[in-house]
Amino acid sequence: MHVSSSRPTPYDIGYVDLSDPEGVGVRVLAPLLAHPGGGWQVDQPVELAQDPDSPAGWAFADSRRTGTVR
Amino acid sequence: MSGQLEAPTYVVGAAMIPMGRHRDCSYAGLAVGPVLDALRCAGIDRREVQAAWFGHSFGGMLTGQRILKEIGIGGIPVVNVDNACSGGATALHQAARAVAAGEHEVALVVGVEKLTQFGGGTLPLVAEDPEVQQGMVMPALYAMRARRYLHDRGSLADLAAVSVKARRHGARNPLAQLRSEVTAEQVLGSRRIADPLTLFMCCPTGDGAAAVVLVSEAVRRRLDGPAVELLASVLHSGTLELGARDMLRPEITVDSAREAYEAAGLGPEELDVVELHDAFSIAELVYYEALGLCPAGEAASLLHRGETTFGGRVVVNPSGGLLAKGHPVGASGAAQVAEVFWQLTGRAGDRQVEGARTALTHVTGGGIAGLDHGACTVHVFRSA
Numbered sequence: 001m002h003v004s005s006s007r008p009t010p011y012d013i014g015y016v017d018l019s020d021p022e023g024v025g026v027r028v029l030a031p032l033l034a035h036p037g038g039g040w041q042v043d044q045p046v047e048l049a050q051d052p053d054s055p056a057g058w059a060f061a062d063s064r065r066t067g068t069v070r
Numbered sequence: 071m072s073g074q075l076e077a078p079t080y081v082v083g084a085a086m087i088p089m090g091r092h093r094d095c096s097y098a099g100l101a102v103g104p105v106l107d108a109l110r111c112a113g114i115d116r117r118e119v120q121a122a123w124f125g126h127s128f129g130g131m132l133t134g135q136r137i138l139k140e141i142g143i144g145g146i147p148v149v150n151v152d153n154a155c156s157g158g159a160t161a162l163h164q165a166a167r168a169v170a171a172g173e174h175e176v177a178l179v180v181g182v183e184k185l186t187q188f189g190g191g192t193l194p195l196v197a198e199d200p201e202v203q204q205g206m207v208m209p210a211l212y213a214m215r216a217r218r219y220l221h222d223r224g225s226l227a228d229l230a231a232v233s234v235k236a237r238r239h240g241a242r243n244p245l246a247q248l249r250s251e252v253t254a255e256q257v258l259g260s261r262r263i264a265d266p267l268t269l270f271m272c273c274p275t276g277d278g279a280a281a282v283v284l285v286s287e288a289v290r291r292r293l294d295g296p297a298v299e300l301l302a303s304v305l306h307s308g309t310l311e312l313g314a315r316d317m318l319r320p321e322i323t324v325d326s327a328r329e330a331y332e333a334a335g336l337g338p339e340e341l342d343v344v345e346l347h348d349a350f351s352i353a354e355l356v357y358y359e360a361l362g363l364c365p366a367g368e369a370a371s372l373l374h375r376g377e378t379t380f381g382g383r384v385v386v387n388p389s390g391g392l393l394a395k396g397h398p399v400g401a402s403g404a405a406q407v408a409e410v411f412w413q414l415t416g417r418a419g420d421r422q423v424e425g426a427r428t429a430l431t432h433v434t435g436g437g438i439a440g441l442d443h444g445a446c447t448v449h450v451f452r453s454a
Contacts, residue, residue: 002262002263013206013210026313
């Protein structure tokens with residue numbers, strides 16, 4: 001986001017679908033950990049991470065960058 | 071609730087002020103002119119108005135009453151409606167049902183909003199909403215739709231083409247806020263708002279007011295002037311969905327449109343004019359499909375073939391739409407109806423859609439966590 005009335009800009013947010021074993025799942029709007037140069041893709045895997053810059057103190061990080069997804 | 075009306079109901083007058091930045095106007099200052107002009111257009115004396123509905127979101131308490139007292143209308147039911155961007159259209163919905171039910175013979179519908187009171191920027195949303203607390207603003211919601219669109223179906227050129235068309239239409243409309251045409255390069259090169267949306271892919275901030283006069287069959291016969299019949303009036307609220315939703319299939323619009331077509335007894339292939347909720351360029355593409363103007367996945371093709379501009383199969387947003395005409399939230403739904411009234415009575419001037427006899431208006435309202443949208447209104451009209 002480059003324009004906002006509620007947070008300093010820029011920031012990244014996105015819908016994250018949390019899957020569960022029964023396949024029902026929950027969608028949450030979540031802060032995304034900013035990476036140099038951006039690079040967020042639709043449908044990419046993410047994982048929870050600490051982020052003192054986000055309102056909640058946490059954000060989702062790009063699992064491809066953290067190495068969790070190979 | 072069915073979108074059918076119990077008895078024939080007609081729009082017999084409409085007016086609006088040019089949308090734009092009217093910083094020195096109060097809500098009454100914005101709306102009094104259109105109210106008087108709409109009554110004059112209808113041939114209705116102000117003392118004949120039996121009830122009035124006002125759509126607005128940021129006008130404060132008793133906005134409708136404050137406007138009407140300026141022109142000597144009082145002692146009648148006045149209802150103030152907040153349904154975010156759907157406020158003006160929701161006012162029409164409520165007024166139409168009251169007229170059709172025989173409660174009133176003459177009803178006034180007004181949409182009015184003054185967004186310059188906020189100084190600029192994005193629309194302020196409800197702070198207690200959990201998504202707003204994460205930084206959700208309306209451009210963010212539509213940017214996510216656009217991201218999904220680019221991933222699944224189309225290109226940035228499609229998004230730019232919507233804005234180019236809107237501004238081309240708006241250039242013909244003396245009431246539009248933005249009356250200059252733009253190129254695709256200018257759209258793509260304008261400053262970023264919410265990736266991938268640029269400034270010219272977003273509707274402008276502004277002020278406006280529109281008024282519509284609704285009457286019963288008996289009054290229409292007495293007036294014997296220009297009239298447009300309201301065939302269907304649908305209002306839906308959103309439904310909570312905790313899981314994944316298809317960002318390119320807004321169910322609230324799909325369901326509202328289906329109900330409206332059934333009530334009107336005509337389908338999307340029979341429409342000549344559509345005024346839809348293009349608050350952001352991606353919205354127009356998404357709503358082509360949701361309103362049934364084309365099959366899923368074919369919105370960009372419909373646009374690029376010229377089917378939705380003058381000379382095409384169905385002219386979408388001949389007024390310039392929200393992207394060019396402007397989008398003062400509560401005023402937009404009423405302004406869409408004003409445009410349809412002019413189109414279906416041959417009064418649209420340089421932007422007249424030749425031979426237009428049927429039309430649809432569509433406006434959604436608000437962003438709420440867990441809902442596709444908070445509200446959706448669809449109305450279908452036919453030349454009387």
